[in-house]
Amino acid sequence: MSQTCTINLPPEQLDQPEAIRQAAAQALGCSPREVVAWQILRRSIDARRRRRPHFVLRLEVWDSPRPEGPLAAERDAPNVASAPEVHIVGMGPGGLFAALELIQLGYKPVLIDRGKAVRPRRRDLAAITREGRVDPDSNYCFGEGGAGTFSDGKLYTRSTKRGDTRRALETLVQFGATPDILVDAHPHIGTNKLPKIIEQMRAYILACGGEIHFQTRLTGLRVEAGVLKALQIRGDTWLPVQALILATGHSARDVFRLLYETGIAIEAKPFALGLRVEHPQALIDQIQYHCGTERHPNLPAAAYSLVRQVEERGVYSFCMCPGGIICPAATAEGEVVVNGWSPSKRNSPYANSGMVVELQLSDFPGVEANPLAAMDFQSRVEQQAFAAGGGRQVAPAQRLTDFVKGRLSTDLPGTSYLPGIRSVELGEVLPDFIYRRMQQGFRQFGRMMKGYLTEEAVVLGVESRTSSPVRIPRDRLSRQHPRVAGLFPCGEGAGYAGGIMSAALDGEACARAAVATLAKK
Numbered sequence: 001m002s003q004t005c006t007i008n009l010p011p012e013q014l015d016q017p018e019a020i021r022q023a024a025a026q027a028l029g030c031s032p033r034e035v036v037a038w039q040i041l042r043r044s045i046d047a048r049r050r051r052r053p054h055f056v057l058r059l060e061v062w063d064s065p066r067p068e069g070p071l072a073a074e075r076d077a078p079n080v081a082s083a084p085e086v087h088i089v090g091m092g093p094g095g096l097f098a099a100l101e102l103i104q105l106g107y108k109p110v111l112i113d114r115g116k117a118v119r120p121r122r123r124d125l126a127a128i129t130r131e132g133r134v135d136p137d138s139n140y141c142f143g144e145g146g147a148g149t150f151s152d153g154k155l156y157t158r159s160t161k162r163g164d165t166r167r168a169l170e171t172l173v174q175f176g177a178t179p180d181i182l183v184d185a186h187p188h189i190g191t192n193k194l195p196k197i198i199e200q201m202r203a204y205i206l207a208c209g210g211e212i213h214f215q216t217r218l219t220g221l222r223v224e225a226g227v228l229k230a231l232q233i234r235g236d237t238w239l240p241v242q243a244l245i246l247a248t249g250h251s252a253r254d255v256f257r258l259l260y261e262t263g264i265a266i267e268a269k270p271f272a273l274g275l276r277v278e279h280p281q282a283l284i285d286q287i288q289y290h291c292g293t294e295r296h297p298n299l300p301a302a303a304y305s306l307v308r309q310v311e312e313r314g315v316y317s318f319c320m321c322p323g324g325i326i327c328p329a330a331t332a333e334g335e336v337v338v339n340g341w342s343p344s345k346r347n348s349p350y351a352n353s354g355m356v357v358e359l360q361l362s363d364f365p366g367v368e369a370n371p372l373a374a375m376d377f378q379s380r381v382e383q384q385a386f387a388a389g390g391g392r393q394v395a396p397a398q399r400l401t402d403f404v405k406g407r408l409s410t411d412l413p414g415t416s417y418l419p420g421i422r423s424v425e426l427g428e429v430l431p432d433f434i435y436r437r438m439q440q441g442f443r444q445f446g447r448m449m450k451g452y453l454t455e456e457a458v459v460l461g462v463e464s465r466t467s468s469p470v471r472i473p474r475d476r477l478s479r480q481h482p483r484v485a486g487l488f489p490c491g492e493g494a495g496y497a498g499g500i501m502s503a504a505l506d507g508e509a510c511a512r513a514a515v516a517t518l519a520k521k
Helices: 017-028 093-104 118-131 165-174 194-207 253-262 281-289 373-389 400-405 432-448 500-519
Strands: 002-009 037-046 054-062 085-089 108-112 211-213 218-224 227-233 237-240 244-246 272-280 307-310 313-321 325-328 338-341 350-358 395-399 421-423 458-463 487-489
Touching: 002 017, 017 037, 017 054, 085 093, 085 500, 093 108, 093 165, 093 194, 093 244, 093 500, 118 194, 118 325, 165 500, 194 211, 218 253, 244 500, 253 373, 272 281, 272 313, 272 338, 272 432, 281 350, 307 432, 313 338, 313 432, 325 350, 338 350, 338 458, 350 432, 350 458, 373 395, 373 421, 373 458, 395 400, 400 432, 400 458, 487 500
Parallel strands: 085 108, 085 244, 108 211, 244 487, 395 421
Antiparallel strands: 002 054, 037 054, 218 227, 227 237, 272 350, 272 458, 307 313, 313 350, 325 338, 395 458
């Protein structure tokens, strides 16, 4: 017989079976002898203020040897080489999970991505960092695995209504992710581990008879009488399509322009914009764990989440990366965009986080007539950051204390951002209504986390790719564009997801919707 219970353990007892046994027995009101076996169902950390940090474990406990459950079933590998085709543009989590779902449903996925496979893509990332040279088709946003492959791999989502989150996590484990993601409250894979998982997914798709076309840019769409008939690749080749899952990500500006110029309805969408702030990780550990100069080795690098209303706008942390690195995430020459990621061990000496201000449609000039107005606004700020940095992906920066006081920094602290930083008064880069709110927001965060507002921290920018500046409308039930049958907008780029997990779940749902539509024909 099994029972469930929740126990609290100090960090030093996390890897002590006898301590777990004693705590479980106390929680269940039984003798430790009756706690014969257990399984961790959920693991989180409680580090609330004025409390010693401890682990919270949800356990399933047996009073006899744990029964042998069935071995995890291998993923079915049907041969779909001759099955009906569904085209997918974009190989981020939305596109990849759509492909995996199509295979299980007996359809052949034909994946098209403008970027390169994981391994050659690495060389283009190195060129951004070392030379400041941006390949518009292969960078931190474009290529196999999408933006998530080389920008962290956080798997936390609140979007439980979108689909089966547990199944999506199990899919990642089947392709090589650590089983820890099935129990951690905030699962994380790490940028150093994700590429191998993505490669395993690709191998499976090909082994089942799917097709993958790298370095193949979408350049045209043909719509006749409200029905999508064909897509154009590389500017000269037309492919007939019955269903197209469009999962190109939040940075595919040329795709948004293509839709607009083709006459396919799109809408401007609010997003958030700001900077990325970086602290010494040891300082964040001290603040969050109330510890001395070193945290216990069983405790992971500390994270934080901050939000405040400033002048009726949300100012909040975004994509916080403990033990992480800031990377150059531009997708075109002449712009500077920053993002963050963490390796699986989260062992960088720095902690970084986006810190952004929520925007409204009224902030974008000409939005009433131009559905690309939010995207154009985003692009202008990124170009201003490039000019302020002086080129080669150097980012404009200030010490955090100087930013709040509105003064130029005479020098700058060390940073994980390898292209380099340049001292700039960031009020000259950010629109004033964003700059002003961010100054106030940081003051409030400094009161919330004593020690956070410090000259040891640096802010650099811009953090602008928080979500898509465009929404591609779709019917709630069929998931098709309301005016273009056969077109299934998907994931972050379409405005329906906000991270790896929500995009993956949306990809699965779009695959099911495409199959349901084709089955009616």
